[in-house]
Amino acid sequence: MTLAEAILSKKLGKNVYAKDSVEIDVDLAMTHDGTTPLTVKAFEEISDRVFDNKKIVIVFDHNIPANTSKAANMQIITRDFIKKHDIKNYYLDGEGICHQILPEKGHVKPNMVIVGADSHTCTHGAFGAFATGFGASDMGYVYATGKTWFRVPETIRVNVTGKNENISGKDIVLKTCKEVGRSGATYMALEYGGSAVKALNMDERMVLCNMAIEMGGKVGLIEADHTTYDYLKNAGVSNQEIAELQRNKISITENEETYFKTVEFDITDMEEQVACPHHPDNVKGISEVLGTPIDQIFIGSCTNGHIGDLRIAAKILKGKSINKNTRLIVIPASKSILKQALNEGLIDIFVDFGALICAPGCGPCLGAHEGVLGDGEVCLATTNRNFKGRMGNINSEVYLSSPAIAAKSAIKGHITNE
Numbered sequence: 001m002t003l004a005e006a007i008l009s010k011k012l013g014k015n016v017y018a019k020d021s022v023e024i025d026v027d028l029a030m031t032h033d034g035t036t037p038l039t040v041k042a043f044e045e046i047s048d049r050v051f052d053n054k055k056i057v058i059v060f061d062h063n064i065p066a067n068t069s070k071a072a073n074m075q076i077i078t079r080d081f082i083k084k085h086d087i088k089n090y091y092l093d094g095e096g097i098c099h100q101i102l103p104e105k106g107h108v109k110p111n112m113v114i115v116g117a118d119s120h121t122c123t124h125g126a127f128g129a130f131a132t133g134f135g136a137s138d139m140g141y142v143y144a145t146g147k148t149w150f151r152v153p154e155t156i157r158v159n160v161t162g163k164n165e166n167i168s169g170k171d172i173v174l175k176t177c178k179e180v181g182r183s184g185a186t187y188m189a190l191e192y193g194g195s196a197v198k199a200l201n202m203d204e205r206m207v208l209c210n211m212a213i214e215m216g217g218k219v220g221l222i223e224a225d226h227t228t229y230d231y232l233k234n235a236g237v238s239n240q241e242i243a244e245l246q247r248n249k250i251s252i253t254e255n256e257e258t259y260f261k262t263v264e265f266d267i268t269d270m271e272e273q274v275a276c277p278h279h280p281d282n283v284k285g286i287s288e289v290l291g292t293p294i295d296q297i298f299i300g301s302c303t304n305g306h307i308g309d310l311r312i313a314a315k316i317l318k319g320k321s322i323n324k325n326t327r328l329i330v331i332p333a334s335k336s337i338l339k340q341a342l343n344e345g346l347i348d349i350f351v352d353f354g355a356l357i358c359a360p361g362c363g364p365c366l367g368a369h370e371g372v373l374g375d376g377e378v379c380l381a382t383t384n385r386n387f388k389g390r391m392g393n394i395n396s397e398v399y400l401s402s403p404a405i406a407a408k409s410a411i412k413g414h415i416t417n418e
């Protein structure tokens with residue numbers, strides 16, 4: 001069985017396989033400031049009671065603090081919904097990006113079925129959970145019934161081996177995007193494994209699963225292991241619950257025949273990867289884009305705003321100053337990452353370097369809040385999407401890279417790995 005089949009089978013108490021259709025109870029449902037109002041509208045057409053006020057999580061992250069009256073009014077609708085239905089889990093005051101908050105606050109656990117009204121909900125597959133993004137009307141149905149249906153996805157196995165200290169989770173996922181292509185995994189699971197994946201910490205594993213949707217993937221998945229359980233412990237999950245999860249651990253034996261296909265690569269001699277405008281699968285080895293002038297650099301987002309990312313960037317930027325032809329925006333993915341970065345002196349390093357620090361949230365990632373680009377400008381971002389106009393201007397260009405490449409490029413003012 002593939003990991004996707006195994007998780008869904010365990011949950012349903014019977015064996016299900018790729019292409020089967022299943023109706024299933026969800027363990028966690030998430031919406032954010034951008035998608036809650038439409039979800040509420042769809043929900044109210046079918047019910048006046050949520051299925052379970054403890055299994056819903058609502059996060060404000062896309063436009064926080066509100067930048068327009070429209071965004072502020074959408075937040076009023078959401079706050080009213082939270083009060084009316086006594087929703088227990090909500091993070092509304094710049095606590096961070098939903099895909100960071102969910103695991104950080106201990107909401108995500110292996111074997112869960114998680115749905116969210118955001119396409120990057122697939123991030124949580126890094127914990128061995130079946131997690132996927134939905135549109136607001138599907139979420140309205142989930143808020144009312146706690147149920148949804150899936151076609152069990154076929155699986156592309158991605159095996160990554162080798163060792164290379166210059167290669168991060170972001171380089172691995174960009175390479176995967178190049179290999180699989182923008183629609184190569186449509187409605188499929190991307191199941192990551194191999195020694196190089198096993199060696200990654202949870203922040204880096206989340207990067208791999210976060211970008212599954214950029215290949216059309218339904219879910220990104222990584223088998224839970226001791227790294228997963230250590231993370232859960234730090235996120236406040238009780239020892240008792242972790243022991244229970246370990247007892248129920250799903251282990252799969254890799255079996256070629258169960259996969260739609262297998263993609264394999266070795267990172268030992270791989271160079272850093274950069275996605276060029278205007279799609280995350282337009283990936284080149286860094287040597288092909290060295291010297292590209294950059295106007296704005298953004299380190300943050302649900303892909304690469306983790307504490308580990310900020311540590312890597314700060315180590316590179318310490319004692320240096322920003323190139324006068326570029327600007328740098330740094331946004332920790334959550335308030336607790338911001339606090340940790342303050343405690344470790346990372347924020348001092350960024351500020352001294354010449355960076356602008358903004359409140360935890362999505363920031364410039366989708367061009368709807370702050371850090372919008374001007375005509376003809378080029379941005380290098382640690383985010384997951386570089387579609388035309390993604391950062392708020394159809395006449396701008398966005399490149400995607402790891403935090404290390406973003407930091408090095410902020411010193412030089414052009415794309416570099418030195």
Ligand SMILES: CC(C)[C@H](C(=O)O)[C@@H](O)C(=O)O
Binds near residue numbers: 035062117118119
């Ligand atoms: C606004 C939201 C619905 C959207 C998504 O679903 O992914 C956003 O987070 C994005 O990254 O484009």
Ligand code: SF4
Binds near residue numbers: 362383
């Ligand atoms: S950080 Fe970007 S990709 Fe992630 S949820 Fe926010 S807008 Fe979407």
